[in-house]
Amino acid sequence: MSITQKIKDIENELSRTQKNKRTEYHIGLLKGKLARYRAQLVDQIAKSGGGASGASFEVAKSGDARVALVGFPSVGKSSLLNLLTDSESAIAQYEFTTLTCVPGFLTLHGARIQILDLPGIIRGASAGKGRGRQVIATARSADLIVMVLDAGGHPKQKEYLTAELETMGIRVNRQKPNIGLRVKTSGGVQINSTVPLTQLTPELIKHLIHDYKIFHCELLFHEDAAPEDLIDIIELHFRPSSRQYLRCMYVYNKIDITSMEELNELAHQEHTAVISCELKLNLDNFVRQLWNELGLVRVYTKTRGADPDFVEGLVMFQGATVNDVCLQIHRNLPSIVKHVLVWGRSAKYNPQQVGLTHQIEDEDVIEVVKRITAD
CATH class of the missing domain: 3.40.50.300 (P-loop containing nucleotide triphosphate hydrolases)
Structure with missing residues (x-):
């Protein structure tokens, strides 16, 4: 039976199974199998060498x-x-x-x-x-x-x-499920949670983990995860791009x-x-x-004593830091930065002196002050 047929069969069984306390464990097992077969399908396509059925269209990524x-x-x-x-x-x-x-x-x-x-x-x-x-x-x-x-x-x-x-x-x-997974060489499966788990039982968790040949690990749940969320974390452990x-x-x-x-x-x-x-x-x-x-933001730069350059701004994604901005200007710039001055929404006052980890916001203006180095 092909992987696609197995996926279809499990999806059909899931649609027919009534959800109640008695079927929770069975549904969890089905979801685990479904997630694994889907992962196998993605791997199968990737290993096909990009045949006509699996390769992406060859269009170079360009722009911001x-x-x-x-x-x-x-x-x-x-x-x-x-x-x-x-x-x-x-x-x-x-x-x-x-x-x-x-x-x-x-x-x-x-x-x-x-x-x-x-x-x-x-x-x-x-x-x-x-x-x-x-x-x-x-x-x-x-x-x-x-x-x-x-x-x-x-x-x-x-x-x-x-x-x-x-x-x-x-x-x-x-978002990526907020579940910590650390694989070990001994100690069995240790399960900890900062929130009540309503969709996973210790028995089901161990079953899903063991299906991936993991017999010793630490799990820390920071959210009320579903079986497919745990499978995602396991898949990401073995195949980060999956x-x-x-x-x-x-x-x-x-x-x-x-x-x-x-x-x-x-x-x-x-x-x-x-x-x-x-x-x-x-x-x-x-x-x-x-x-x-x-989630794009614009960042404008200036030099000491000059007005900001509002024509050639840098375009970044939300969550970008001053370090990311410096890297976009020049890959070696972060290594010679003394400090940075910021004007704009991310600053508590204008200007604010910040470090490389400071998170920028839309339409911020930054001035990079370099360290004086001996030739």
């Missing part, structure tokens, strides 16, 4: 950030790319018009954002149907996935697409053919924008939200 447009056929991905960039992706009234990856660039607040129009995927994409594996493999390289949906389409389209991404190891709008935790923005197109009640319900969902490519409705709001979902 990369956005991948993912969705079913004929939902408006190509139309959206054409409206946002100077690229021309073919548009027609039939499915699978786009057969390869079409890149374009959007300049926004001084940032150059690469947008990839990917072929439409269908249910079963992760199992090799269509060019789905190539699409998903390319999406793994993105900083943000924009899931383009049909506002009048199937009510479970978002759920189906998310499941295809999950199968290939992509976790959208989720899981990708990516931001995802949901964009409902064709709002011009939906009712006001449906439109209002969609517009209030988290990480969601509503647009009409045909009538060019709400595109400005979409672009503003795209910037926020990417």
Whole structure:
């Protein structure tokens, strides 16, 4: 039996199994098996040497950030790319018009954002149907996935697409589970938790751990984890690249053919924008939200006694530190920094003297003071 068939069988069994106290352990075991088979599927694709069913589209990553447009056929991905960039992706009234990856660039607040129009995927994409594996493999390289949906389409389209991404190891709008794992050579399985565990029992935890041939380890749970969360941590231990935790923005197109009640319900969902490519409705709001979902910040530099350079700013991701900024200026700069002066939102007062670990915020201005070194 193929891995994809095993995955399908377990998914069917999970859908048929009623959730109650008596079935919790069985469901946990099924989820563990499902996670392992999905991991094996990703490995199998990677080891195939990038055959037509598994390789990503060969598009060099460029610009300050990369956005991948993912969705079913004929939902408006190509139309959206054409409206946002100077690229021309073919548009027609039939499915699978786009057969390869079409890149374009959007300049926004001084940032150059690469947008990839990917072929439409269908249910079963992760199992090799269509060019789905190539699409998903390319999406793994993105900083943000924009899931383009049909506002009048199937009510479970978002759920189906998310499941295809999950199968290939992509976790959208989720953080890495806060579980500590330290593998040892003796002592058995030691389980500690800072919160009550309602979805995992010691018996189930040991079963899942032993399935990976781990018999001695320390586990520390900082959250109420599910079986699949523990499996993710184990997979990351053995294969750090097996899981990708990516931001995802949901964009409902064709709002011009939906009712006001449906439109209002969609517009209030988290990480969601509503647009009409045909009538060019709400595109400005979409672009503003795209910037926020990417989590980009602009940093401007200045030299002593001079005004800041507000033309050639640096574009970084939220959470970046002064050290990251210095590295972007020059790889050796952090080694000769004496201190840094910061003006802006991250400063308690202007200017504030900070170290390399200081976290920057949008539109901060920094001045790097170098150490005086002898020649």
